[in-house]
Amino acid sequence: MALTNNQITQNSRILSVGAFRPARVVPNSEIVDLIESSDEWIQQRTGIASRHLAAKDESLIDMSVKAVQIAIDRAKISVEEIDAIIFATISYPFQAPSAATELAARIGANKAAAFDISAACAGFSYGVGMASDFVRNKTAKYVLVVGGEKLSDFTDPTDRATAFIFADGVGAVIVGPSETVGIGPTIWGSDVQNRDAITLEPSFLEFKNGKSVDDVGWPNIAQEGQRVFRWAVYEMAPVGRAAIEAAGITPGDLAAFIPHQANERIIDSLVKSMGLPDTVEVARDIRTTGNTSSASIPLAMDRLLHEHPDLHGKNALLIGFGAGLVFAAQVVELPPKPQ
Amino acid sequence: MSVTQAEVLAGVKDIVVEVAGIDPTTIEMEKRFNEDLEVDSLSMVEVIVAAEEKFGVKIPDEEVTKMTTVADAVNFIVAAAK
Numbered sequence: 001m002a003l004t005n006n007q008i009t010q011n012s013r014i015l016s017v018g019a020f021r022p023a024r025v026v027p028n029s030e031i032v033d034l035i036e037s038s039d040e041w042i043q044q045r046t047g048i049a050s051r052h053l054a055a056k057d058e059s060l061i062d063m064s065v066k067a068v069q070i071a072i073d074r075a076k077i078s079v080e081e082i083d084a085i086i087f088a089t090i091s092y093p094f095q096a097p098s099a100a101t102e103l104a105a106r107i108g109a110n111k112a113a114a115f116d117i118s119a120a121c122a123g124f125s126y127g128v129g130m131a132s133d134f135v136r137n138k139t140a141k142y143v144l145v146v147g148g149e150k151l152s153d154f155t156d157p158t159d160r161a162t163a164f165i166f167a168d169g170v171g172a173v174i175v176g177p178s179e180t181v182g183i184g185p186t187i188w189g190s191d192v193q194n195r196d197a198i199t200l201e202p203s204f205l206e207f208k209n210g211k212s213v214d215d216v217g218w219p220n221i222a223q224e225g226q227r228v229f230r231w232a233v234y235e236m237a238p239v240g241r242a243a244i245e246a247a248g249i250t251p252g253d254l255a256a257f258i259p260h261q262a263n264e265r266i267i268d269s270l271v272k273s274m275g276l277p278d279t280v281e282v283a284r285d286i287r288t289t290g291n292t293s294s295a296s297i298p299l300a301m302d303r304l305l306h307e308h309p310d311l312h313g314k315n316a317l318l319i320g321f322g323a324g325l326v327f328a329a330q331v332v333e334l335p336p337k338p339q
Numbered sequence: 340m341s342v343t344q345a346e347v348l349a350g351v352k353d354i355v356v357e358v359a360g361i362d363p364t365t366i367e368m369e370k371r372f373n374e375d376l377e378v379d380s381l382s383m384v385e386v387i388v389a390a391e392e393k394f395g396v397k398i399p400d401e402e403v404t405k406m407t408t409v410a411d412a413v414n415f416i417v418a419a420a421k
Contacts, residue, residue, distance in 0.1 A: 045381060226384055227400065234388045265381050272357075 012135035013182020014335045015174045018070030019302035020063050022054040022168050035160045042164045047264025051167035051290030053152045060092055060150040061102045067170040068107055074338040075174040083140035084113040086131055088123025088294035091149045121260045121322025123147055123294035129186030129328055131175035146172045147294035156220040167290030171298020184247030187239050188328035194231055198223045198323035232266045232321055237273040239329050240319050247331035254280045255314030260321055261286035261296035281308055312337040342420050347413045354389040358382050368410040396420050
C-alpha cells in the first residue's frame, strides 16, 4: 500500500553560532625557519599573519565541546532538544564511531542522530544545506552543525606548500525552525577531474600492510596551491552568483560575504569577480586564524558578528570549497543577536 | 576568433592593471611579469584566468610557467585564438 508522509514543510534559519580557537597563537616567525620562508612572503601570498594551533593533548572533540556549548547557550535551547548532529571534518583520527557521536556523548545529546561528513573545506556549507533540509522537512527540529579541525595533526611543518596555511579550530551553528526563510537554496557540486589537487596520503592500509611512517610518510595534507587557486578564482564566482540568484536577491542585498578562508587573495578575487559592492562586509578571519578547512566559515562568521554586531540578522553569502574538489554555497540570514 | 597582437596587448594591459594595480604605461611587450611588473605567481594565475575569459582561449598550466614576459603571454594568446 502507498506510504504516507504527512510532514508539512516549514522554514529554517541559523539560530546561533559558537566558536573556539585554541589558546596558542603561532605567528609566521615561529614557522618560517623550517620552510625557509619569510613572514612577508607568507602574508603577501596568503594574507596569514598568525594562526591558532591546539596543544598536543587538546583533541578535536575537546575544542568542539567548547564551541558547541556557546552555540547551544546562544540559541537558548537545551542539549536534549538537539535532534541531529552533523560534524564536518577531515581530521578526526578515528574511522568509526564518528566524531559526531563522541561529541554527542561529551555534551549529553544521547539520542540525537549523529554522523560525520567528509567534504573538506566545503563541509560546513554541505552541513548547513542538509540541516536546513532536515528542519524544513521536519526530520529534525534543531540540528547542530559543526565544522571542526585539528589540521596540525595532518600538516607537515616542513612542507613549503602547506606548513603556513593550515590551522586548528572549531565553529558550530544551531539550525532550527523560523517564521521566514533564513537559509537560501544550496548550490553544490564537485569537480572530480581535480581530485588529486588536494590529498591526504598514504592510505591507512599501508600501515596495516607493514609499512611505517618512515617508509611511506603520514597522511599529511598535500596541495597543489596554484592549481587550487586557479580553480577557486575561476569556478567559484559563478557558484556564488548562482547562490545569490537562487535566494532571490542581488549582490546589493548582501550585508556580508563569508567565504571559506583558504587564501585572502582568493577572497579578494571572488569579491571582484562577483561584483560585490563596497557595502558588503567581507570576512578576513584568515589573517589571524589561518585555513581551518571545515571550521573556517563558522569561525569567520563568529568573528564578523563580534566585530560588526549590526550584521546580526542580515544576509550573508557563504561559500565553501576544497579537497575533492567539492563546493557548496548558500545565502543565509545571520543569526540574531544573542539575548 | 582572430585577434591582432595589438588588440591582445591592449587587453592584457587592462587585465594586469586590474589585477596588479600598476601604471598601464609601464606595461610593454619586453617587460617581465615577475621582475619588472611585480606580478607574482598568484597574480599571474589571476591574469591568465581573466585572459582566458576575455579572449576565449585555454592556457594550460605548463604554458603559464613558461610565460616570463608580456610578449610570451600575448604571442601565445594570439596563436591560440586563431
